[in-house]
Amino acid sequence: MSLLEVRDLTVSYARRGRWGRPHARPAVHGVSFTVEPGEVVAVVGESGSGKTTTAQAVIGLLPPNGRLDGGEILLGGADIAGWSQRRLQTVRGAQIGLVPQDPANSLNPVKPVGVQIGEALRIHRRGDRRTITRRVVELLERVGLPDPEVRARQYPHELSGGMRQRVLIAVAVALEPRLVIADEPTSALDVTVQRRILDLIDDLRAESGTAVLLVTHDLGVAMDRSDRLVVMKDGRIEERGATRAVLDAPQAAYTARLLRDAPALRAPELLFAPTSATAETSATAETSATAETARDARTPRAVPVSTRASGVEDGPREAAVVVRDLVKEYRAGGRPFRAVDGVSFEVPRGTTHALVGESGSGKTTTARMVMRLAEPTSGSVAIGGVETAGLRGARLRALRRDVQLVYQNPYGSLDPRQSIADIVEEPLRNFGLGDRPARRERVRDLLDRVALPAALLGRRPRELSGGQRQRVAIARALVPGPRVVVLDEAVSALDVSVQAQILDLLGELQRDLGLTYLFISHDLAVVRQISHTVSVMSKGRIVESGTTRQLFESPGHAYTRALLAAVPGTTARTTRAGQVTRAEQARQEVTR
Template sequence: MNALVDVRQLSVSYRHGNLAVNQLSMTIAQGETLAIVGESGSGKSTLANAILGLLPGSATISAGELWVDGNDLTHASERQRRGLRGRAIGLVPQDPMVSLNPTLRVGQQVAEALILAKGKRYPGVDADIVELLQQVGIAKPVLRARQYPHELSGGMRQRVLIAIALAGNPRLIIADEPTSALDVTVQRKILDHLKRLVSERGISLLIITHDLGVALDRADRVLVMQQGQVVEQGAPRQILGAPQHDYTRALIAAAPAFATRRQPLARPAPTQPPILQLQNVGKTFALPKVKGEDATFVALEDLSLQVYPGQTLAIVGESGSGKSTALRIALGLEKPSRGRVWFEQQDVTDLSWRDFRPLRQRLQLVQQNPFAALDPRFTVFDSIVEPLVSFGLLKGPALEQAARELISRVHLPVSFLDRLPRELSGGQCQRVAIARALALKPDLLLLDEPVSALDVSVQAHILELLQELQRDMGIAYVLVSHDLSVVANFAHEVLVLRNGRVVEQGSVERIFNRPTSDYTRELIGAIPGQHAIASAA
């Protein structure tokens, strides 16, 4: 097999002197799937951007050579690089909500990629849009092409990005954390689809991921990076069965898929009434009018749940199963079409925004993406005290003291209060978001995928912090997570949703060890890394 990508002793440095990639050599053969793993800051994304010709202005290739599809890109012009992007190299970015234009319909965005690849608008573009959406496994492609990104689930948005990457019929696809925000079954379908495309089209695939389970399950070869260098590479079976480097062994030990599952948490005895209660809640959304298609979509149907003080309830299910809709209804951001919502024994179903606002001091949200959740113009101090200022609770020296106490509670130095979000890592940003959520001393935290964007070792620190806060403060959590390994180690109760309906509900121990539903068994069976474990055994 000829090398499609040939990197020879490549070094990439940033203006402030940081060497992000240090004398790295690697190849990608035609039709090969290579996975690059490593923690944040290891140089994975810098290497991918160098291959794409998308390094920022502050970065330069300071040494070595970079060849892609027979072209030397080491010192190529922007015009030469642009000629390869889309046609020779396609990119599937990490965050579909950031990567897709929220003001354009899905079909328009796929059309842009097709027109760029073909050079001009052509008569068959509409048919090609539908065909591409079908190729990536999107049902009802005509309807989806007319919708906006926010009207699609996370898995559908990720498939749209794959369709855009395929529009130029590239020889290499770079998938940058393509499944980090997706549920396990959707993750498996996306990766299965990418594998099938690689096989059918002879495409090479470069997977950039912090999920060692995904890398070992899906790649022909795995490359482990640390501080800009390759510390180990080899076949998945070799990496998992006989890792040579201490860093690789530490990554494997921190990965939930390969860690020994600890004893399930016993649910605290409910000595008080439930803090949150949803009774027979349903939610129906109107859809764009398309001939022959349904006019409405049922997101939730007859959902009932209770959350008690000091308890963690996890809601799991595929993308589009209604998890986020349930959170929005609990927060009062959506009104249920049917059923009632109770918070601390008060019926809050029909409260106006103004009447619901005082209750927001008692329940807070920790969002999925820590970088998107913080205002980039605010210092850490401004972000943490924002709820206190908004409700007019503190000012002056008392406000500064509260900020110092909150940042200390999430185990960050007080000196970080003067920093901006861009000066923090993903894990540090998530700690700031948790500190902000704690500012009003809430009784209930809603955690929407709080660790999915973080490296496995950072995930462990954040989850330990949340458990410590629960022990110390008696906070109740509702956790929405696609990572069942996280759920198994963090939650007391599990509720499984599918197509807006409850499939089953029970303790962590029962759900994971004695599931009654085929769907639950499918979710557990889709946890990444199990194929690699079986192969290495």
């Protein structure tokens, strides 16, 4: 008997239609799958595919407007689909644990984390107050938090994202359930933290035989960690099967496209990286010499790097961005703290330079100083040969026009009160560029350039998908005609197929317009696809720089190697050579 069997599950959401009349919108159509004891089943698909709705239906946590229209949810043979919320409370935690997606919003900010872990134990009457306190400390220690007695008394805001996610895992496994539903458990985490969290789930599963229903849009994670895959699209199952079989020979065209678009699973050929051996050698010599010459250089030098990506002939290019010995200090508890410490790099015109590293490495602070959104404590930034430190008034406004920013979150970076036309036109109004007809024509041209129909001009951001919103954000950044675009985690919030489309778009724009990109990311799989050169940051310092190919093929620093080893899909790619995945290893340990 399967631990979990879902049969012909159908779910819909109530919506207000025309004239305010209620109607139901189907979201899941006849979905069926099983989960065996000790097994990891990954449900994958794009946003809107129905994967999270399916998981919510299994545990009985559909939103208020969600309705289970039909089907069976058999947990150990008992159909819990028709159970009341009161009866489902006896199942949640005790038999099914949940690890939600967002650790920042899933914990109560006004309660210590130890109290929140203990709530499940109190609800299910698993001992007196002293016993529960002891168990909470054991759980925090089990999920790998240092000083568990101290952590139990801390509030969520006092913990890092990875620590908060470990707390949520402790809540999920507190009652040793037979099944854990992990809904995008690592989507907001850096690759190294992500790997530690996934290793932890594997270890806990190996110890207790708990099965995992893993909901994710990250094909790399699914391929590395699951035994079987369920691929969903538009509320239906497109394909299911053993993970290795799907990886080697996908049967559905949709699955093949997801695999093709996933950066971690794509072939190692680089989309934008230089292909000239001479150019790579020259670029490496330049980046290795940067630190030595940083203090003396005050003007950009010609940097020999291939420009094939920008659609012109190979040859030396002048640097569009020159950063020299940049330092940013903050005061923390009366003591100085260096968030950025002696950072130097150059970005040749028409190329892409990536700053990569974990959260807190200083990459975003560096980008803010490049844009003059933060003032450096010391060091210099030059854009197009012009030092930015002394710019004021009209010259600073010219810099703002030359250097534009695309933010990470397309859901939070667009004004929800404005139409798409007004959002894209706003920089033109702010810089006083053109009259109204000329501005509107420019907006239409940019929307066409980023492959958005003119019919969207009158809509609001809420009416667009995530990928469409990010295209609007890119159009808004390009509308004043910048020379440099800073992309701060610009594709990290997008599904793999939408992400691939945006990366292709960025490459096309760079080739056509000669744009220079400073690309901020913690996702090395994406960096491999888009960048020409890379600087790896750790604790405010650059620990390694070079061409993309060199860093990926021959990383010299231990930190770089650790980042590369943690990229989801690394294990999946090696399974073609016959190696055993971590998920299979854990499965073997459970079944011994």
